[in-house]
Amino acid sequence: MVVKSQLKLIKSLHQKKNRTQHGLFIVEGEKGIADALANDLVPYLLLSSQAQSAINSFEKISDRELSQISALKNPNGYLGVFRIPKQGALNFKDWVVVLDGLQDPGNLGTIIRLCDWFGVKQILCSPDTVDVFNPKVVQASMGSLTRVSVYYESIIPVIQKLKVPIYGTFMEGSPIQKITFRTPGIIVFGNEGNGISAKLSTHITEKIAISSHPASQAESLNVANAAAIVFHEMRR
Amino acid sequence: MVVKSQLKLIKSLHQKKNRTQHGLFIVEGEKGIADALANDLVPYLLLSSQAQSAINSFEKISDRELSQISALKNPNGYLGVFRIPKQGALNFKDWVVVLDGLQDPGNLGTIIRLCDWFGVKQILCSPDTVDVFNPKVVQASMGSLTRVSVYYESIIPVIQKLKVPIYGTFMEGSPIQKITFRTPGIIVFGNEGNGISAKLSTHITEKIAISSHPASQAESLNVANAAAIVFHEMRR
Numbered sequence: 514m515v516v517k518s519q520l521k522l523i524k525s526l527h528q529k530k531n532r533t534q535h536g537l538f539i540v541e542g543e544k545g546i547a548d549a550l551a552n553d554l555v556p557y558l559l560l561s562s563q564a565q566s567a568i569n570s571f572e573k574i575s576d577r578e579l580s581q582i583s584a585l586k587n588p589n590g591y592l593g594v595f596r597i598p599k600q601g602a603l604n605f606k607d608w609v610v611v612l613d614g615l616q617d618p619g620n621l622g623t624i625i626r627l628c629d630w631f632g633v634k635q636i637l638c639s640p641d642t643v644d645v646f647n648p649k650v651v652q653a654s655m656g657s658l659t660r661v662s663v664y665y666e667s668i669i670p671v672i673q674k675l676k677v678p679i680y681g682t683f684m685e686g687s688p689i690q691k692i693t694f695r696t697p698g699i700i701v702f703g704n705e706g707n708g709i710s711a712k713l714s715t716h717i718t719e720k721i722a723i724s725s726h727p728a729s730q731a732e733s734l735n736v737a738n739a740a741a742i743v744f745h746e747m748r749r
Numbered sequence: 750m751v752v753k754s755q756l757k758l759i760k761s762l763h764q765k766k767n768r769t770q771h772g773l774f775i776v777e778g779e780k781g782i783a784d785a786l787a788n789d790l791v792p793y794l795l796l797s798s799q800a801q802s803a804i805n806s807f808e809k810i811s812d813r814e815l816s817q818i819s820a821l822k823n824p825n826g827y828l829g830v831f832r833i834p835k836q837g838a839l840n841f842k843d844w845v846v847v848l849d850g851l852q853d854p855g856n857l858g859t860i861i862r863l864c865d866w867f868g869v870k871q872i873l874c875s876p877d878t879v880d881v882f883n884p885k886v887v888q889a890s891m892g893s894l895t896r897v898s899v900y901y902e903s904i905i906p907v908i909q910k911l912k913v914p915i916y917g918t919f920m921e922g923s924p925i926q927k928i929t930f931r932t933p934g935i936i937v938f939g940n941e942g943n944g945i946s947a948k949l950s951t952h953i954t955e956k957i958a959i960s961s962h963p964a965s966q967a968e969s970l971n972v973a974n975a976a977a978i979v980f981h982e983m984r985r
Contacts (some may be wrong), residue, residue: 586822619855623971623974626967626970626971627970627974629965629966629967630961630962630965630967630970631961631962631965632961632962632963632964632965655968656968657967660966660967690985723981724984725866725867725868726866726867726868726984727868728868729865729866729867729868730865730896731862731865731866731893731896732891732892734862734863734866734977735859735862735973737971737973737974738859738863738973738974738977739977741970741974741975741977741978742977742978742981745959745978745981745982746981748960748962749926
């Protein structure tokens, strides 16, 4: 049986400061939880409102309790609390993706999933980027979170002394099909509304543009879609 | 001043049958509404809870009333009701994107935005695809909805007699970088969980695969990200 203090703790994990304090985060959905377990994340508490489940270590919870602690509008019957894993030190021996002020949890989750698909193992986020253990990021990453390491640090001090090419998407860049991608390297994506910050822009060595159709009136590509195209070209 | 019956009508537009009955749909956000007006959509009612706005034909509404009729968890101060526009007949003289049972409103909105970016003007959806005038689709399409026509019809009867190439993404397809895209043509994307239905699969003439990194354990690409890569290759 789940006690009130546990429900209160779980609910508190919707906020970053509490996730950091307790070293815990939420994974919702049977598949996400199974993925986390299969990837050796350490469970703290596994809860389910369903009568039957393939994973038999779930504790029973009522639908009402679940909706109190879920981060989803429509909870899906399973909620796991896991320990935030320790990760190795960031290195620049292969591709590193840098995210500069990304705000939307769905975009971060989708980019983690894309990194996993295209074999990018490290993401460096500016401190103002949405937190990777935000329940909506975890949800959108579809299990890829366990295979991609995400770091938070001030970007410029980390990258300014590196001797690797730094790619970034800009309206006025060179057409992506003419870019040569050299590894080790860094690929930077910016904030949804404002793009890459002015200060970080000065460190970009290779400006990339993804062309729209000449007749298009669309203003911009979604950042996760831009990332999909850049990663595809990088591996092409 | 907005009267109760109007609020009730607007709230009812969250459901497809009411949108169809009244020929009206909701656009939220000042920018989305400005885009709709700039693209000659006919406003039925423009509401705002904000004191100031660049568009001066808004009627005043309280924050409480707005949160009652908004489809957003966090309403953003502006809600417009527009007439569903009439559109011309579907034709196959250029690219047509076919969506087979797409369920997620964010994915449909993002694909509409991608079509706008890459100059695809027509989307044909199976009847079980999420409705294009669903408020979340409108939101995710970021104004592109006014420049892309979206049709709902049973797909196979429409396409089976056409003499154009029909492209679709499959795990076992040919690598996308080896595909020659010939226009006029059709590009099919399937349901988020199940892909393209078995019946429709038999009509695909060109099976496309987007390769993952050899070491990747990721199971799939999000359908909107797959679309981004396919459209980029189609225009490359």
